[in-house]
Amino acid sequence: MKITLKLFATFRNGRFKIAEQELAEGTEVRQVVLSLGLTEEEIGIVMLNGRHGELDSTLSHGDILSLFPLVGGG
Amino acid sequence: MxxxxxxxxxxxxxxxxxxxxxxxxxxxxxxxxxxxxxxxxxxxxxxxxxxxxxxxxxxxxxxxxxxxxxxxxxxxxxxxxxxxxxxxxxxxxxxxxxxxxxxxxxxxxxxxxxxxxxxxxxxxxxxxxxxxxxxxxxxxxxxxxxxxxxxxxxxxxxxxxxxxxxxxxxxxxxxxxxxxxxxxxxxxxxxxxxxxxxxxxxDGEGAKPVTIADPEKFKTAARAFSKALLDHPVSGEGLPTYGTNVLVNILNEAGGLPTRNFTTGQFEAHDKISGETMHDTIVERGGKPKHGCHAGCIIQCSQVYHDKDGKYVTSGFEYETIWGLGADCCIDNLDDIARADNLMDDIGIDSIETAVMFGVAMEAGILKWGDSKEMLRLLTDEIGKGTALGRILGGGAGSVGRTYGVTRVPVVKNQGIPAYDPRSVKGIGITYATSTMGADHTSGYTIATNILNVGGYVDPLKKEGQVELSRNLQIATAAVDSTGMCIFVAFPALDIPECLPALIDMINARFGIALTGDDVTNLGKYILKLERDFNQKAGLTNVHDRLPDFFKTEPVAPHNAVWDFTDEEIDEFWNF
Missing domain, CATH: 3.60.9.10 (Aldehyde ferredoxin oxidoreductase, N-terminal domain)
Structure with a gap:
């Protein structure tokens, strides 16, 4: 299956902004995180199709997964 | 004394x-x-x-x-x-x-x-x-x-x-x-x-250091407080690196970035005006990505933004300004937004109210969507010179809406609604509705918990928990606003257990008193009730604690969310 992976803030350093990824069925967000060389602790916000997701959310074909470090503003 | x-x-x-x-x-x-x-x-x-x-x-x-x-x-x-x-x-x-x-x-x-x-x-x-x-x-x-x-x-x-x-x-x-x-x-x-x-x-001549009743206790508490600010990823790393404008991409992903005068929740050109792009642009042009608004600030969320020739354009270039002139007005030129920010500083006009106003002005047909050059001209030649049109624009979003017969006017108590769509981030809608200040995100910043996973998590698209979240944050904010502290101390205060006690210890050491956490909460409650009492006597009652009707009737993409709180549910806010 294919998903779209978007990275933000410091996660883009040495990586990319947006990429299509070919993944095995049943892949969880956690596996994508680790495959990027990131640790679970570094993850601030997981968004799956514009809603908050979890590290153990299971991905489906066509999903848009966005990963942010813990950042904020206001 | x-x-x-x-x-x-x-x-x-x-x-x-x-x-x-x-x-x-x-x-x-x-x-x-x-x-x-x-x-x-x-x-x-x-x-x-x-x-x-x-x-x-x-x-x-x-x-x-x-x-x-x-x-x-x-x-x-x-x-x-x-x-x-x-x-x-x-x-x-x-x-x-x-x-x-x-x-x-x-x-x-x-x-x-x-x-x-x-x-x-x-x-x-x-x-x-x-x-x-x-x-x-x-x-x-x-x-x-x-x-x-x-x-x-x-x-x-x-x-x-x-x-x-x-x-x-x-x-x-x-x-x-x-x-x-x-x-x-x-x-x-x-x-x-x-x-x-x-x-x-x-004139600071003759000024003395403020007296501290218990200097040793103050020093210990101040150290613990600074450590909490530097240890928290938002105040210690996120804000200094990207400033508040890191929120453009986050709100865009969450579908809560009000776009084209609050008609949709995502902006196609979000990346051009994002904090990430702004950071890279500032560094490339020799500006300052970190900058403090006052001596003693260790968060340094401000920045100095230069033009292509490396000359100063603006500083203190905030998310709400960039969102408003950017997504809400469909302008994708960050340099023009920076020029507008500088003009607004010079003319002396609120960059949030004015940005929301331009969205309404575009809807009214005063200028075209995305026309940043005409926006700069209106600021300089009309508002800055106080022409009749300039005075209408300088009256804010409500003024332009009334004058031009626009019905989609994002204001509460006539103050422009900032940078977070209340339909898709419902907690902030409660804050906009109930704040004694009119629509004001800073008075109870539920974005922390609705979007940023700070202080826990309350689903932004559901009604559950939003009134309580907004109430707790508005009470805490009223107290923090009395200390002289920057509101961004709330990020570590929500997550790091040592932070708030250290803040209270500093107040106690400064004055030689013994406030508890409850006293601070009671101070926040006292302030909110006092302000509300003034407003009620001024004629602003619970009927004014409401969002404009269009939020109830116009679903906002991508979640097709509407504002679905009943009046009674909103009024529950004041039950404390």
Whole structure:
């Protein structure tokens, strides 16, 4: 299956902004995180199709997964 | 001993008063709102002699506590018709605190057309007639005051918008680089203009360090507090690197980035105006990605933005300004948004109200969507010069909506709704609706918990938990706004258990008192209820604690969310 992976803030350093990824069925967000060389602790916000997701959310074909470090503003 | 400086602009006299016992434990917002509630008739015209403009540093301002240099300004707001407190960084708050000035109260209004400046110093205030600087922009005023009185002079000033009493006019505060921070919201610049005061200078000569009752305890608490600020990923790393504008991409992903005057929740060109792009642009052009709005700030969320030739364009370039002129007006040119930010500082007009206003103006057909050049022209030639059109625009989003018959006008209590769509981030909708300030994201920043996973998580698209979340944050914020602290201390305070006790310990050590966490919560409740009581007497009741109808009837993409709280559910907010 294919998903779209978007990275933000410091996660883009040495990586990319947006990429299509070919993944095995049943892949969880956690596996994508680790495959990027990131640790679970570094993850601030997981968004799956514009809603908050979890590290153990299971991905489906066509999903848009966005990963942010813990950042904020206001 | 701290004192109150009182200035009467009707008979042009000044007084130094002792601090009444009831005000001794108050600072910042708690003090400005207490004074306004005690001394301003709630039904008065906000631009009349009956209104009073009050400045107060916070309880910890002037101490070595990190991030404690904020100044509160309060009055009845000509924009909302209710009570207003707006706080800002800059150099003034710490200078006033070190001069032992608990508050400055400016009352009355001149009987003639003459304009004045106020000179504040250790021994009181003098009122001087001002002719030379009338009509000038804020940057020129700051330069001229420094040339007249010395580089170290503190300055509070209004631009042409304040002189013309536009209801979106702000009060500018000189920052450590002689640039500008603003008491932005609620038209306080118009109140200063109605008193015919062009600027207030502050002479720090003779200022002393503020007295600390228990220096050892203070030092220990201050250290723990700073550590919490630096340890938290938002205040310690995210804000210094990207500034507040990191939120463009986050809100866009969450579908809560109001776009094209609140008709959709995502902006196609989001990446061009994002914090990530801004950071890279600043670094590439030799600007400063980190910058503090006051001495002692260790978060450094501000920045200095340069043009292509490496020349200064603006600083303190915030998410809400960039969102408003960017996504909400469909402008994808960050350089033009930066120029507009600088113009708004110079003219002295709130960059949130004005950005929301331009979205309504585009809907009204005054200018085309995305037309940044015409926006810059309207700022310079119409608002800046006070033409008839400029005065309508300078009245804010509500003013333009009323004048041009627009029904989609994102305001609460006539104050423009900022940068987070209340349909897809419902907690902030409760804050917009119920805040005593009119639509104000800072008064109960539920984005922390709805979007940023700070202080736990409450699903932004569901109604459950939002009223309680907003209530708790509004109570805490009212208390924090009384300390002189930057509101971003809330990020570590929500997550790091040592942070809030350290803040309370600093207050206790400063004054030799023994406040508990409950006392601080009660202070926040007292302030909110006092402000609400003023508003009710001014005619702003629960009927005004409502979002505009279009939020209920127009679903916002991508979640097709609507504002679905009943009136009774909203009113539950005040059940404390």
């Amino acid at each position: 701290d004192k109150i400086f009182r200035v009467n602009m009707t008979d042009l006299t000044t007084k130094i008063e002792a601090v009444p016992a009831a005000w001794a434990g108050l600072g910042g917002r708690g003090l400005t709102s207490t004074i306004v509630a005690a001394e301003v008739p709630p039904t008065c015209h906000a631009l009349s002699a009956d209104n009073k403009l009050v400045f107060a540093p916070g309880l910890l301002t002037g101490t070595a506590a990190a991030n404690s240099g904020r100044l509160s300004a309060g009055a009845k707001s000509p924009l909302t018709g209710g009570i207003k407190e707006s706080n800002a960084g800059g150099t003034a708050a710490q200078m006033l605190a070190k001069l032992g000035i608990k508050a400055i109260i400016i009352e009355g209004a001149p009987k003639t057309g003459a304009w004045y400046n106020l000179a504040v110093g250790l021994n009181g205030v003098t009122i001087n007639e001002e002719k030379e600087l009338l009509g000038l922009g804020n940057f020129a005023v700051i330069d001229a005051v420094e040339a007249r009185l010395g580089k170290k002079t503190g300055v509070l000033t209004i631009g042409p918008a304040g002189e013309l009493k536009m209801t979106a006019a702000n009060i500018s505060v000189k920052d450590p680089d002689s640039k500008i921070r603003s008491h932005g919201r609620g038209g306080l610049g118009a109140v200063m203009g109605s008193k015919q005061i062009k600027f207030i200078s502050i």
